[in-house]
Amino acid sequence: MAIIEVRDVHKVFEKDGKKVKVLNGISFDVERGETLCILGGSGGGKSTLLKVMIGAHPPTQGDVRIDGESIVGVDEKKMDAARRKFGVLFQSGALLNSMTVGENVALPIGFHTKQAADTIEIMVKIKLEQVGLLAAIDRLPSEISGGMQKRAGLARAIALEPKVVFYDEPSAGLDPIATTQIDELINKLKDTMGMTNVVVTHVMESVQRIADKVLMLDKGKVILYGTLDDLLSSPDPKIQRFVRGETEGLAAEGANESFVRDLLM
Amino acid sequence: MHQIGVKSLFIVCLVIILVGAILVLQTADQFEKFGAKSFVARMICIAIIRELGPLMTAIVLSGRVGAAFTAGLGSMVINEEVLALKTMGINPVGYLVAPRFIAICIMLPCLTAYAYLLGNVGGYLVGTSMYNIPPSEYLNGVYKSLKSVEIIAGLVKSMIFGAIICMVACYNALTVRGGPEGVGRNTMISVVNSLVAIIIADALFTAALAKRIYGV
Numbered sequence: 444m445a446i447i448e449v450r451d452v453h454k455v456f457e458k459d460g461k462k463v464k465v466l467n468g469i470s471f472d473v474e475r476g477e478t479l480c481i482l483g484g485s486g487g488g489k490s491t492l493l494k495v496m497i498g499a500h501p502p503t504q505g506d507v508r509i510d511g512e513s514i515v516g517v518d519e520k521k522m523d524a525a526r527r528k529f530g531v532l533f534q535s536g537a538l539l540n541s542m543t544v545g546e547n548v549a550l551p552i553g554f555h556t557k558q559a560a561d562t563i564e565i566m567v568k569i570k571l572e573q574v575g576l577l578a579a580i581d582r583l584p585s586e587i588s589g590g591m592q593k594r595a596g597l598a599r600a601i602a603l604e605p606k607v608v609f610y611d612e613p614s615a616g617l618d619p620i621a622t623t624q625i626d627e628l629i630n631k632l633k634d635t636m637g638m639t640n641v642v643v644t645h646v647m648e649s650v651q652r653i654a655d656k657v658l659m660l661d662k663g664k665v666i667l668y669g670t671l672d673d674l675l676s677s678p679d680p681k682i683q684r685f686v687r688g689e690t691e692g693l694a695a696e697g698a699n700e701s702f703v704r705d706l707l708m
Numbered sequence: 709m710h711q712i713g714v715k716s717l718f719i720v721c722l723v724i725i726l727v728g729a730i731l732v733l734q735t736a737d738q739f740e741k742f743g744a745k746s747f748v749a750r751m752i753c754i755a756i757i758r759e760l761g762p763l764m765t766a767i768v769l770s771g772r773v774g775a776a777f778t779a780g781l782g783s784m785v786i787n788e789e790v791l792a793l794k795t796m797g798i799n800p801v802g803y804l805v806a807p808r809f810i811a812i813c814i815m816l817p818c819l820t821a822y823a824y825l826l827g828n829v830g831g832y833l834v835g836t837s838m839y840n841i842p843p844s845e846y847l848n849g850v851y852k853s854l855k856s857v858e859i860i861a862g863l864v865k866s867m868i869f870g871a872i873i874c875m876v877a878c879y880n881a882l883t884v885r886g887g888p889e890g891v892g893r894n895t896m897i898s899v900v901n902s903l904v905a906i907i908i909a910d911a912l913f914t915a916a917l918a919k920r921i922y923g924v
Contacts, residue, residue: 497795526797537792539784551796599796 444511445472446607446639447496452505454491454663465491466502467663473656475606478633478640480650482674482685483660489643492660493611496641497531498522510606527555529607530600534615536592538584544571544595545580551602570598574628590621597628601638608632610642614649626652647686650674659685712773713815717822720768724823727760728752728830736839748835749849756827757854762862763910764827765820766869769812770902774877777808778898781881782891790882805878809871816870817863824859861921865913869906876902 454466465488473479483489494500496507498514506515514525538547548567552558558566571577574594579587584595593613600608610629614622626649632638644650650657650671657674659667659682667674667682675686731752739745781804784790790800828850835841880898884890 499791499794523797526795529795531792531795533788533792535787537788539789539792550798554796554798596792599792 446475446510447473447641448506448508449492449496450506450508452492452495452502452507454488454495454500455503465663466495469505469660469663469665471658471665471668473607473639473641475639476633476637477655478629478642478653479656479658480654481641481643481658481660482645482650484645484685487660488663489645489660490611493609493641493643497529497609498525527603528605529609530603530605532593532596532600532608532610532613534612536584536589536596538592538595538599540584543581543583544576544587544598547584547595548599548602551599555603566602567598570602571595573601573631574598575624588621590617590624593617593621593625594628597625601632601636604636605638607639607641610640610644612643612645614644614646619648622646622649623652625649629653645685647688709811709815711776712769712811713818716769716772716815716819719772720765720819720823721826723768724756724761724764724827725830725833727764728756728827728832729834731755731760732831732834732839736835736841740839745839745841746845746849748839748841749831749846750853752831752835753828753850753853754858756831757824757858757862759910759914761823761827762820762866762869763906765816765823765866766873766906767903769816769819769870770873770877770906771899773812774873774902775895775899777874777877778881778895779891781805781878782884782894783888785882785884786887786891800882801878805874805882808878809874812870812874813867816866816873820863820866824862857921861917865910868909868913872905872909873902876905 449472450470452466452469453464455462455464457463469488469492471479481489481492491500495502496509498507501515506513508514509525510528512521512525514522517525538544539550542550545564545567548570549563552563552566556563568577568580571580574597576591576594576598579591579595584592587595597608613625613629617625629640629642630653633640640653642649642653654671657667657669657671658665659674661681666679667677674682677683677686732748735751736745736748739748739751781790784804790804793800793803832843832846832850835846836843877898880894880901884894886893
């Protein structure tokens with residue numbers, strides 16, 4: 444059974460009486476232990492799909508199941524149980540700025556387990572060691588680089604050893620070296636811990652390094668769901684343009700981007 | 709509590725000393741014309757205890773602390789920190805709002821207590837130095853005006869103001885849309901709305917309890 448099942452998901456945003464359909468009948472599965480990359484141009488619906496998959500925005504129609512349990516229309520208790528099964532690395536890292544890196548990683552452990560303080564400290568050190576950030580345990584997020592913040596965010600996302608980790612543009616704002624480090628971490632988590640990864644990205648180099656499967660969105664619809672080879676060999680001119688990194692025709696696709704960002708942020 | 713209470717203490721003290729002083733400056737002449745200069749101290753004390761102590765403290769805190777709540781939490785919203793808490797199964801209201809609510813509901817009455825004292829100090833300094841009211845007469849007037857029920861009512865009122873400031877500020881923070889611009893907009897809305905809400909709550913409180921507490 445697939446660990447993530449997305450079925451006929453629609454998402455419509457409404458603002459000032461104007462309706463914008465951002466997701467239009469999205470369906471796919473993610474198998475255990477694989478890495479799925481969700482691709483697409485700006486405003487294509489990638490981030491909205493991610494937010495629907497983590498329960499931050501309910502779909503207008505359709506269903507999302509994680510490890511067999513629906514997260515749509517469920518009460519907070521069931522949603523909390525579902526949240527234990529996944530971690531999220533946000534685009535900015537989303538670390539709490541008033542806390543040190545170590546305290547950030549300890550937060551979900553302390554909140555959801557009844558471990559003693561010294562046990563939590565050991566768990567935090569293990570997680571930070573896994574992402575190569577143990578030396579920054581006592582530093583504030585503002586004192587470390589963007590790449591380190593992402594890795595700290597990843598350590599927090601895997602603190603409770605979830606089955607699935609969602610990544611929202613993990614390489615956004617990072618230099619190529621930091622991007623490669625994050626990609627290597629994603630592969631390491633999959634290989635050593637068997638984690639399932641769902642990565643929203645538009646960086647083709649990253650896709651080629653980490654993807655087992657790819658899902659490409661265009662104007663809220665799936666235009667490709669398959670392997671990396673399927674993506675690279677697709678005859679679709681839109682997909683080819685994206686793969687080659689050409690911007691022609693992509694500007695118009697971003698027309699809804701600011702509208703949706705306004706609603707999401 | 710340190711941020712709300714200790715760091716607001718100086719500005720609250722400064723404002724309320726000046727308010728006490730201004731009240732004397734504005735009214736002492738009028739009282740003098742009717743030969744009632746000795747009542748200045750009573751009038752100032754009643755005004756500070758019943759109304760100006762809790763109100764001015766709340767106004768200062770709505771600008772200083774309420775705005776900080778909205779800007780701080782609003783920034784957390786746009787940086788996805790609040791969403792991160794939700795996805796970790798941590799209720800942002802319980803984790804971020806509740807401590808602020810408790811802190812302001814405790815600290816605002818504490819600051820109001822300082823305001824009671826320093827408002828009267830401001831009046832005393834001006835009254836005795838500029839209008840030649842004998843210090844003993846001024847202090848006696850203050851003493852005669854102090855009623856424990858009014859002091860307690862003012863402190864309770866300030867606690868209500870604290871709750872209002874926190875609720876308005878945090879609501880505006882958690883509903884921020886549109887990035888940093890939205891944070892600025894909601895901070896302004898938060899301060900204006902909390903000021904209006906405080907005044908309305910004050911009017912309702914006074915109207916409902918005036919007869920019972922103040923005997924008017």
